[in-house]
Amino acid sequence: MQRFHRGVLSRRSVLFGGIAAAAASHLHAQPQRPPNILFIFADDLGWRDVPFNGSDFMETPRLDGLRREGMAFTNAYASAANCAPSRACLLSGQVTPRHAVYAVQSTKRGPVNEMRMLPVPNEVNLDPDKITFGEAMREAGYTTGLFGKWHLGNSNGSEPMAQGFRTYYDSRFPEPNRKRDMEDDPKGLFSIAAAACNFMETNRERPFLCYVAQHAIHTTLEARPASIKHFEAKPKGKQHGATMYAACLYDLDAAVGVLLDKLKELGLEQNTLVLFTSDNGGTQQSSQEPLRGSKGAYYEGGIREPMLVRWPGTVKAGSTCETPVINLDFYPTFLDVAGARPPAGYPLDGASLTPLLRGERALGNRAIYWHFPGYLNDPVVRGRDPVFRTRPVTAMRKGDWKLLLYHEEWQLDGGWDKRDSNAAVELYNLRDDVGERVDLASKRPAQRDALLKEMLAWMKRTGATMPTQPNPEFAPAPGVKRFPAPGSNVRSRDDWRPPG
Numbered sequence: 001m002q003r004f005h006r007g008v009l010s011r012r013s014v015l016f017g018g019i020a021a022a023a024a025s026h027l028h029a030q031p032q033r034p035p036n037i038l039f040i041f042a043d044d045l046g047w048r049d050v051p052f053n054g055s056d057f058m059e060t061p062r063l064d065g066l067r068r069e070g071m072a073f074t075n076a077y078a079s080a081a082n083c084a085p086s087r088a089c090l091l092s093g094q095v096t097p098r099h100a101v102y103a104v105q106s107t108k109r110g111p112v113n114e115m116r117m118l119p120v121p122n123e124v125n126l127d128p129d130k131i132t133f134g135e136a137m138r139e140a141g142y143t144t145g146l147f148g149k150w151h152l153g154n155s156n157g158s159e160p161m162a163q164g165f166r167t168y169y170d171s172r173f174p175e176p177n178r179k180r181d182m183e184d185d186p187k188g189l190f191s192i193a194a195a196a197c198n199f200m201e202t203n204r205e206r207p208f209l210c211y212v213a214q215h216a217i218h219t220t221l222e223a224r225p226a227s228i229k230h231f232e233a234k235p236k237g238k239q240h241g242a243t244m245y246a247a248c249l250y251d252l253d254a255a256v257g258v259l260l261d262k263l264k265e266l267g268l269e270q271n272t273l274v275l276f277t278s279d280n281g282g283t284q285q286s287s288q289e290p291l292r293g294s295k296g297a298y299y300e301g302g303i304r305e306p307m308l309v310r311w312p313g314t315v316k317a318g319s320t321c322e323t324p325v326i327n328l329d330f331y332p333t334f335l336d337v338a339g340a341r342p343p344a345g346y347p348l349d350g351a352s353l354t355p356l357l358r359g360e361r362a363l364g365n366r367a368i369y370w371h372f373p374g375y376l377n378d379p380v381v382r383g384r385d386p387v388f389r390t391r392p393v394t395a396m397r398k399g400d401w402k403l404l405l406y407h408e409e410w411q412l413d414g415g416w417d418k419r420d421s422n423a424a425v426e427l428y429n430l431r432d433d434v435g436e437r438v439d440l441a442s443k444r445p446a447q448r449d450a451l452l453k454e455m456l457a458w459m460k461r462t463g464a465t466m467p468t469q470p471n472p473e474f475a476p477a478p479g480v481k482r483f484p485a486p487g488s489n490v491r492s493r494d495d496w497r498p499p500g
Helices: 009-029 061-069 083-092 133-139 189-202 225-232 243-265 327-338 407-412 445-462
Strands: 036-042 071-073 143-148 167-169 208-213 272-278 308-310 319-321 367-372 388-390 393-398 401-406 425-429
Touching: 036 243, 036 327, 061 243, 061 272, 061 308, 083 133, 083 327, 133 143, 133 208, 133 327, 143 189, 167 189, 189 208, 189 243, 225 243, 243 272, 272 327, 367 445, 393 445, 401 407, 401 445, 425 445
Parallel strands: 036 208, 036 272, 071 319, 143 167, 143 208
Antiparallel strands: 071 308, 272 308, 367 393, 393 401, 401 425
């Protein structure tokens, strides 16, 4: 189903003409068709949840096998700390300021009286005028299918089949988080995998992009009875030991195996790029230590992800890549793999990962950014705040350095002129301190200021909207400090107490 919007037909024709021409040239020059792409996207799977990143209780035999056969990225990131904005960035190829999908439903989540500022409003749907990677890949000659979670609107041109996916199936729509009470497939993992397998078989004679967006391990946690019994009988690890969490992940891993087995059965294994990662950090049901925080926070536990890529003949088996990458990079990577150019005049904020996949070179000392101008309820482990997972913040990583700019203090407590004292800026060296325990903002002011200038320039360049108005309803509860000292072990508002 091709989609052109009123008033932009000629623009899209021009944009996509370049993609199609490049793809046609590539197809003519290559004796072998472009590789298929199988992109598997987990939901709420944390960096530390998988054994190949150190979990001492979870089991993922099929992902472990994929890791042995492909490349593991140790510094892979989601482009947002929760579901919808991460997916909006992924699909559009653009950072949050360009599409304004910042949160699920609302950026005003939590006790309003604890918010110092009025948050920037949230967009619920992905703007139909955004050109998704589904659309771009269709124009490049690929058949496209989405199986599972969309989470970016289902009306007014924002639904998947109006945004570039010829085939769409979701076992859990429209209530993705309800219990299903189906013993053989309680989370819908295997029905989604079966639909994706059918798509791959039907389209085996042409290049395809198969996007499988599973609902696991997002709550409600569910698993097959045999999986639950397996982990009930297993000794707990020192870090992990949640039976249902582990069983749900075990089923997710099995569903990944279904997809990989189908590729092998169809004889497509050698000409298919397989990419596996997650949409945001793990929930507080599973510790992400040594990473700080979890889903919803812009510390490492909320945005760093497990990521694997297998591409026989291109990716070296068992290899590791330490270069920081982000899911914004997938869109240009898919186009590069297809031999297609990006849509003309449509900015993409990521970079193709194919040089890294080939082991040729790094991507340079680029910065990657996150922007969240709102509030998310419930604090996280070792968070900054005893009330919220995050307050309005912009973050960046460049090389080993991570900078976070908190807008309440920046806007209301003196900004640049008071940066030495207003606690608006945090700075960490992730090579020495992956747990973000030692804030170096006051000890390395030159490094802080250089990164801060880059961040402010990026915000201006992308049109990043900051909250600017004080909240007239701000009336914090007596005795509750806005945030504890960096590095303190905050688990919840109930077990955090202000000094004295």
